[in-house]
Amino acid sequence: MRHRLKDVAERAGVSVKTVSNVVNGYVHVRPDTRARVEEAIAELNYRPNLSARNLRKGRTGVIALAVPELDIPYFAELARHVVTAAAELGWTVLIDQTGGGREQERVVASGITEHLIDGLIFSPLALTAEDLAGLDGTPMVLLGERVDHGPADHVAIDNVAAARAITAHLTGLGRRRIAAIGSQRTPEGASARLRLAGYTAALADAGIAYDERLVAPAPVWHRADGAAAMRALLDSGVRPDAVFCFNDTLALGALRALHEADLRVPDDVAVAGFDDIEDGRFSVPTLSTIAPDKERIARLAVELLANRLDGDRAAPPKELTAPYRLTPRESTLGR
Amino acid sequence: MRHRLKDVAERAGVSVKTVSNVVNGYVHVRPDTRARVEEAIAELNYRPNLSARNLRKGRTGVIALAVPELDIPYFAELARHVVTAAAELGWTVLIDQTGGGREQERVVASGITEHLIDGLIFSPLALTAEDLAGLDGTPMVLLGERVDHGPADHVAIDNVAAARAITAHLTGLGRRRIAAIGSQRTPEGASARLRLAGYTAALADAGIAYDERLVAPAPVWHRADGAAAMRALLDSGVRPDAVFCFNDTLALGALRALHEADLRVPDDVAVAGFDDIEDGRFSVPTLSTIAPDKERIARLAVELLANRLDGDRAAPPKELTAPYRLTPRESTLGR
């Protein structure tokens, strides 16, 4: 049922290599030969065996995208853009779910899928620079927070500036007791550190003293964690008049907790997020946020990988910065 | 830098095949031989070349999961479960985004990735039974609505019964003017047809006349479409006291539109969805819904595929039904 070059060759009365040449568009093939071969290909419904081709060529045409969790909307949206950008280069994307743990991420980085993929676009949570130091094999592009000058190409937005901008947006509304949700002390918390830095910088800009009690940790950044952190803040008695959540899912959880506490958003408490996920455009109220240009991030990552594959693998790693937009919505409307 | 069986064999002073045997856990290898080989493997950091293995075995260890869109939360959550279930069998999952169009889905089904994947788990939107008739190659499991007794294994929940159950939940609250959002006249709308059937059946059960004006179409089932459909219903003057949305994203859009119209949920209008996506547990108000057992669906699909690969490929297709739960939340609380 499944045919090989050899079958086509026999049917067309030529050598195996000639069929291969036709399949690969080699120019020096007589038109009538080409026609006979193409006819045979069609009749047998021949399709190349990719494993064999890959074995021979040392390329697979498959790249992997590794993200912590697919059902975090930000990563799902990012994945869509990466798939689209890669398709334009004829690549297939293998999406890998790491779970976000350091050990699992190390396994991915060290290339468990080696020999199956040509390259890797990697959005790590927990991985450190040392983990990456040992890697020699597959070309890799990192997304998200800088793993302090790691050995790989890297695409990110300016987290500190973005966090500073949205916090400034809150101070600009006249809010003074601005809480932050999502801080992390673990080494995994690179994003958290950068966004916290932006937050404190913006407070300083506005002449507001930093109050540790207004900063709530969140071990992971799911809705439930945002709700829990918000409840903890409210219970602690520090009456915030605004909250900057380090991502949108945290913010959606916080909205929920505020609702349960009978506080009005934005009247009593203004809420801001980060990532611009689809949900935030339809929540009640709609969510003010930082909108990273995900489409651009994906495209840059794919291009970096393409350059790495075709060009100099030993070239020094590139650091690219993608744009973002401050996107105010109902959750931070002025009073 | 990258080593082969041969390199390991030379270093350990054994034949290539013995190294292969060690790698594959063959039992008849003397402990000291095994130790020497494993040492050599570790020293060289050897990893098998999957292309070569695949070529030899005729299996790739990769299955594909094809879904319309990754950033529809239901599919993202489903994908996570499929990845988990497949990992237990040592499979890697290649996630493919079809976009939901009939032509693209046909390309996926006819196996553009042939020779790269062992099997396919496919959640089609637009595909018809005829499109599937021609397929001969890769084993396939269909998810979601039945493509009327297609030629492939199939896993789904009982859509009609589930839709009937949640509509009955609304009538049980004493609601009488129950709208439906998400109907589709296109052939793609298999889900829509089944859920509409459940809705009408439940109305009949409760002795409520079917009113066409209460049924709003939605070309696709995104949040924006739900909001638009809800607005259209409100503008048309048919004052509903409840809405059954054919999925959760539609329902979240409807919640938003009701909020903008200053109607209270559930007091003025009760809202129910379908799918039990994460967002619905944190929306304001939280969303009553039908919760399909996604974990079970994924597991069944993977098991069906495994049976197909190991067993009789010509066996008649199986139809499996996964359980669901009616999950009432705030959006349909009694008055």
Add this chain to the structure above:
DNA sequence: CATGGTTTCTACAACGTTGTAAGCAACGTT
């Protein structure tokens, strides 16, 4: 018609792996 250069095609080897069959020890049984 010899010369040299294209064009067209082919045979062969190689990519790295594993299944098959067979060889060689070592052992226990008769």
Add this chain to the structure above:
DNA sequence: AACGTTGCTTACAACGTTGTAGAAACCATG
């Protein structure tokens, strides 16, 4: 002592493809 059995290991071929090198056919030129 001869025999079969079992445990361990190996040589070889094959999976389907493409790169290399070269043969054969063709063409244009002097």
